[in-house]
């Protein structure tokens with residue numbers, strides 16, 4: 001993925017310094033913004049993607065829209081949990097305070113935030129994201145975004161983000177390290193209509209979960225593996241999921257695989 005790094009029109013010294021340092025760290029070109037539009041930078045530097053360091057936090061600019069950290073549905077889902085309503089993902093994981101979750105497909109971290117809220121301060125959530133830019137946005141948001149209430153902010157801060165390919169990373173994780181191993185791979189057909197999520201398709205790792213990765217997940221999980229897919233997806237059968245949780249009318253379903261050690 002070819003991209004350059006720039007700032008907003010009037011960056012603070014700290015923002016510009018952070019942008020320059022990140023560009024240097026990645027060996028990516030830093031473009032001084034001056035009065036140039038982002039479209040002009042795209043054209044002049046022959047890139048589809050720009051990582052913009054703005055005062056509000058990092059943002060990914062693409063022709064398909066902008067991608068930046070926000071709570072997405074995590075906000076509403078956490079409100080529902082607080083009001084005693086259930087959440088299909090939390091039910092599928094049978095998540096309790098103090099448990100640990102390895103999210104192998106972190107993305108925008110919406111599911112990880114809900115999991116982190118449910119596991120609470122004594123729990124642990126680790127998120128793996130293969131895309132460098134998506135991992136960067138998640139990491140920046142989870143460490144900097146301030147939620148509506150302290151427990152939401154605490155849920156964000158508690159998530160550890162690791163930029164890695166799950167398939168490679170899991171090989172080095174000791175047996176039975178996490179209660180739950182979770183997968184939410186890119187759907188074969190895009191169902192997200194939110195313009196903030198469109199650029200994810202350009203940047204994301206779109207490979208399906210391989211049988212080798214699933215075998216590693218079985219070794220690493222203490223209790224269960226949960227896979228989110230479209231309702232009735234052939235992926236469930238291919239990977240051997242036979243137990244399901246999900247709303248009758250929901251477009252997604254959670255496949256559950258209990259792990260026997």
Ligand SMILES: C[S@@+](CC[C@H](N)C(=O)[O-])C[C@H]1O[C@@H](n2cnc3c(N)ncnc32)[C@H](O)[C@@H]1O
Pocket residue numbers: 104105106107108109110111112128129130131134164165166167184185186187200203204205206207
């Ligand atoms: C559908 S999104 C996940 C959305 C996420 N559950 C959320 O709530 O925001 C899938 C993400 O997993 C990442 N991904 C796919 N395969 C991966 C792998 N093998 N290792 C790490 N990340 C992966 C993609 O880059 C993408 O960002």
